[in-house]
Amino acid sequence: MIEQLAQQAMAVPGEAWTTKELFVLPNEYIYWSIQIVMYPFMTGLVAGAFVLSSLYHVFGVQRLRDIARFSLVFSFALLPVAMMPLLLHLQQPLRGINVLMTPHFTSAISAFGIVFLTYGSIVASELWFVYRRHFVLTVRELAARKERSGFAGFRLLFFKILTLGAMDISPAALDKDHQACKIMAAIGIPVACFLHGYAGFIFGSVKANALWMTPLMPVIFICSAIVSGIALCILSYVVIQAIRRLRARREMTARPAGAGGAPAVEGLQEATRQEVMLVSNYLLYFMIAAISLEILDLIFRGYTQVKSWDILRQVIMERDFTKIFILQYGIGNLLPFVMMILPGRTVRRTAAASCLVLFGVFMMRWNVVIGGQAFSLSFAGFMDYHLPIIPHNIETFKEGLFGALLVIITPFVLFYFINKIMPAFLKEEAH
Numbered sequence: 001m002i003e004q005l006a007q008q009a010m011a012v013p014g015e016a017w018t019t020k021e022l023f024v025l026p027n028e029y030i031y032w033s034i035q036i037v038m039y040p041f042m043t044g045l046v047a048g049a050f051v052l053s054s055l056y057h058v059f060g061v062q063r064l065r066d067i068a069r070f071s072l073v074f075s076f077a078l079l080p081v082a083m084m085p086l087l088l089h090l091q092q093p094l095r096g097i098n099v100l101m102t103p104h105f106t107s108a109i110s111a112f113g114i115v116f117l118t119y120g121s122i123v124a125s126e127l128w129f130v131y132r133r134h135f136v137l138t139v140r141e142l143a144a145r146k147e148r149s150g151f152a153g154f155r156l157l158f159f160k161i162l163t164l165g166a167m168d169i170s171p172a173a174l175d176k177d178h179q180a181c182k183i184m185a186a187i188g189i190p191v192a193c194f195l196h197g198y199a200g201f202i203f204g205s206v207k208a209n210a211l212w213m214t215p216l217m218p219v220i221f222i223c224s225a226i227v228s229g230i231a232l233c234i235l236s237y238v239v240i241q242a243i244r245r246l247r248a249r250r251e252m253t254a255r256p257a258g259a260g261g262a263p264a265v266e267g268l269q270e271a272t273r274q275e276v277m278l279v280s281n282y283l284l285y286f287m288i289a290a291i292s293l294e295i296l297d298l299i300f301r302g303y304t305q306v307k308s309w310d311i312l313r314q315v316i317m318e319r320d321f322t323k324i325f326i327l328q329y330g331i332g333n334l335l336p337f338v339m340m341i342l343p344g345r346t347v348r349r350t351a352a353a354s355c356l357v358l359f360g361v362f363m364m365r366w367n368v369v370i371g372g373q374a375f376s377l378s379f380a381g382f383m384d385y386h387l388p389i390i391p392h393n394i395e396t397f398k399e400g401l402f403g404a405l406l407v408i409i410t411p412f413v414l415f416y417f418i419n420k421i422m423p424a425f426l427k428e429e430a431h
Contacts, residue, residue: 024381048229049075057185210308332360
């Protein structure tokens with residue numbers, strides 16, 4: 001049985017996890033699987049995290065300074081993972097680099113090369129301006145040591161390269177860095193929105209699919225992207241700050257009385273509460289916009305009742321009713337919205353609501369990608385997608401549960417190493 005599944009997976013992509021009902025054309029399968037669900041989900045996190053960081057750099061919300069720096073670093077860690085689902089989904093992943101090496105606007109996929117390189121350059125440039133002072137101070141500190149180990153020598157060379165020869169950290173130079181950050185962030189906001197909006201454009205421009213063909217699709221994707229990015233930053237920020245407070249308590253316990261060094265636990269907790277409460281307000285605003293657009297699109301489809309509405313109604317109102325109205329709208333939208341508008345909102349409740357918001361956005365991506373392939377082009381049959389749990393070969397690993405988990409874990413691993421170079425909580429470090 002396992003060998004048969006392996007042969008089927010290698011013979012026709014999608015055949016191993018597709019079941020058919022009623023009249024379905026012989027060559028129809030659910031070709032776009034979990035990795036294509038993860039693709040717009042991860043690119044949305046990138047765009048949303050960058051928009052959150054821009055609230056401080058562009059709009060000058062001073063109380064978001066720390067979480068804005070954290071979200072900018074986190075957005076940079078998410079950036080390489082945006083292409084990872086596509087590479088895992090391709091039958092020839094080594095050809096994926098052609099999108100970046102030969103970008104052009106003859107197709108939406110090819111335009112991704114220009115958009116991705118432009119956005120990556122903007123984020124990298126903004127990070128350099130933010131952390132240039134840190135790079136220079138690190139170089140001076142390492143250079144002042146009389147005895148350096150081999151690793152310290154490597155760090156000195158590495159940070160010298162990062163400074164790009166710009167060693168001036170006078171107030172006038174740092175003010176220019178701040179102005180440059182503001183300009184790069186202002187340019188980056190529309191680019192970040194376009195980065196994810198074009199993913200919705202890809203689905204919305206598929207004329208052969210009745211569920212995807214709507215001009216609202218790019219706008220819906222952009223709003224839900226900002227929602228998911230802000231929710232992930234809130235959840236990650238709360239968890240990391242909790243770990244830092246735990247470490248601070250241990251350091252204060254182990255340190256002799258009167259010795260300084262560790263940040264005050266109460267200060268960390270109060271700063272986290274104020275920032276999370278403020279960011280959660282922005283999350284509510286974007287949630288209202290995203291939910292309104294999705295409901296508007298659904299009402300418009302039901303009111304116009306085009307030729308394909310009969311099959312869409314069966315998919316939306318019957319077959320995928322639980323996934324759409326209970327999991328996506330109920331648990332992923334309505335429940336976290338109520339949790340955040342109730343009085344006495346706490347950090348823990350906001351973190352739990354953010355987790356539910358991420359689930360709701362993921363279900364939205366699932367219902368769009370998988371639900372859009374659930375009905376046959378004949379409008380007389382249906383297909384069901386069964387997520388491969390236990391991988392039997394490389395194909396069911398990439399297109400299964402473990403492939404999706406690999407995509408989810410990767411940005412956190414990258415953030416750990418990037419944080420060693422560009423500390424997300426620089427204000428409370430030694431420098």
